Amino acid sequence: MSLPPPSYESFDVLIPDYSFEPRAGEERLEYQRARQPPVQGEDVRPTGVFVNQKDGVTVVLNYQQDKSTTPVFGRRSNVEGTLLIDAPESVSKITIKLTGSIETVSPSTGLTLVNVLDQTHTLFDSGDDMAPQSDCSSSLTFSYPLPGTFKHNDQEYLLPPSYYVLLGGQGQTYYAKCTYTFSAMISKTRSRRTAFLGKNKKYNTFVFEFLPRLRPPRPVLKRSLLSTIKECPEEWRQISYQLIPRSKKSNLEPLTCQVFLFDLLDSEPSTNNYPAHQFFLPSIGVFGIRDSIPFHIQIIGSHIDSLAKLRTITDNNIYENSGPLFRVHFLRQVEINSNGNKSAVHFPLGEAKLLPVPPLEGAISLSGQVQQEQRQENINWEGVICCGLEEKLAPSFNAGIVVITDFIILELSKSSMSLFQPFKHGHAVRLVSDS
Template identity: 30%
Template sequence: MESIPPSYSPSASPSYTPSPPSPSYSTALLPGEQTVEETRWTGSQTHNIGVFRRITDNITLVLRDQQPGSIKPSYGRNALIRGHISLRSSEGLTDVTLMLEGQIRTETSGTTLTTTIVSTSYSLWNSSSTEPCPKTLPFMTFFPSTFVESGQSRPLPPSFENKSERATCSYTLSVIVSRPRRFLSSFRSSDALVVPIRYHPRSRAHTPMLPSDAPFLTTVKTSPEEWRQVLCTMNTTQRSGLAPVQCLLFIPSVQIYALSETIPFHLQLRGPPSSLAPFLDKTSGEISIRVYLLRQVIVKAFDDPKTASRRILGEAKLTYCSPLPENHYSYRNHPLREGNDCLDWDGELRCAEDDTVASFATQTLTVRDYIVLSLDPLEPMKCPLLATKCSHPIRLVTDSWSDRVMTW
């Protein structure tokens, strides 16, 4: 049965009285008041107010929200691309298009491969419009954060250029203005303005690490979960008859570090005094002990991965620690066996170069980072210990851990 709504009469509506104005409000506390909880503003840390301009004879491109004085436009993850295009003349045009493109270019074995990861066009005006083309065309769009690779969505890699020029990831923003040819109306001619841009997505660790100035022996007892132990063995020559030396490198357990961050570590060498003697006695030659950050660039062509380059980002200076008490086994997985001893060093790692590109991986181009421990006798013919090298994978990110929400 269909219900019939009641009849409506304007006179039946209640009278309306305007609400009183809201009371004034101030964040300043009155006497006797206290803040129970506070939510801070979660906007970006810096507000870019600069403007980038690229001017040619016929086209002017203006990009907003840039750092003042920047020579290349820069955008982060899901960043807003906004600005306008100014045309010297808008007569006789067929269309005006804005195009964002990204490419990975790799070179291996004399073969250069180019992979397109972004190709998006935005029509700002075309001849099908009923309105004539204006001389100024504003635009606003978002920078994509992902691309499709082998049918899967992956994070868009940052702008990257290998110094050997064998591998690059680059992005461009283009303005294409088309018009019919003067004598062949079925063909079009076009003017293009191409601007290289920088894609710089921010990233950070999911948990903080201990301060770099926190003493290792103190924190490893109170917070052992904060340290990751990396093990390797330094073997000896067969004729020496010495036992191998166990190498223990302790690094912050998060294993994700900011490019600008100082990474503390602790190195311990264990073994019988006779095996450790070459580190103290110089008669068999010195042993080089190095701990450094290594960046590896890998390119892949035709399912054949090859290392394009290796580069040291920063190297530590080790400080020898005073001998530990014999009963101090708090940070060892197993107590030292009878007759064994240990040598200890502290150190800090930090990127020496002003590198701003974090680790990333695609099928054709991968940038990996490692903490490397290297022990190398300078006179191998005299030393009873054999050289060893241990590479532990880590991830370098753009920002340190923070408990505040950030705009990426």
């Protein structure tokens, strides 16, 4: 039974008048171009082909970038194309294999090889290996879907992307890699006189890349914490830590460090009576590999003299070449797990530059207000951090035997280690292929 649409004529409330562009007295706070969905029936895949020819066997793969030297497939892709055979008359069987494996070498785990993809498809079979003639066509089309997952040690994981990383640590070199191959095997019958030599087989094998694409659920804010905290405090996460003076002779009080980021971990703020330092990061926790991630750091103290001394130290020319009080940087961890043995290596992805911000009226709160109940002196920095590596970087993933995790690290700079007790905290983030 269909009902007529409801009538809103009885309402006295006027519908707001919206405009696409800001009018006089208005400003655009944030703008992100919408991702247009493909038109129904429209194919948005690349229109080029990849061609590989060997031993009279030609493989043509569809939906590739023009002039590509290696075919590329994404999540839920079909490996499809055409197989061309120069002499199909004596062909008895054609098989296509899609394989993938993770290979790792480390001092504690040794050499480990795990298959993540193993598909065999029969494209043609005459059923008679000794038949002098074959009805095999010279051109055969195929289409085989790639799986989304694989199993290892009774656990299911997403199919990992193609990657290769050479790791060196403590005088030892080891690596982790994931490779995928396409192989076409053509079996041909021999004459009865040479049948004792076995089947005549030809192969066309090459590597292809598996690059699953993923975007963050929403884009990263392009503005600082102070310019967005009132309009959208939910976009930030606040994490608090303690800075404990190394010696009482320094005349510094315990301080609070507040960090403001896009939401990352369930880090509990400090609950003791020490003042804190705060770290603010974007709350989303998932970023594109090329994204610039904003952050804000605030140090809070109740004693004016203590903060003034610290400010003098950080601004002093003696420390000019040593940088600010903190260091913020990207760190990647590659962990290899095999038979209960674990080995992890860390290497840097990028370094942030901290810019000083004038003192505020008090401690920052994600309620959108500056806390003024108790006068708290503060020192502030803001900045952005991004991956600084120029070569192609694989996104974060967990494949069981190999786990790649990325961290934003906040720690004391070398010039500050004489003032405070050791301080280093990591915040796990997920890097994905697209922004």
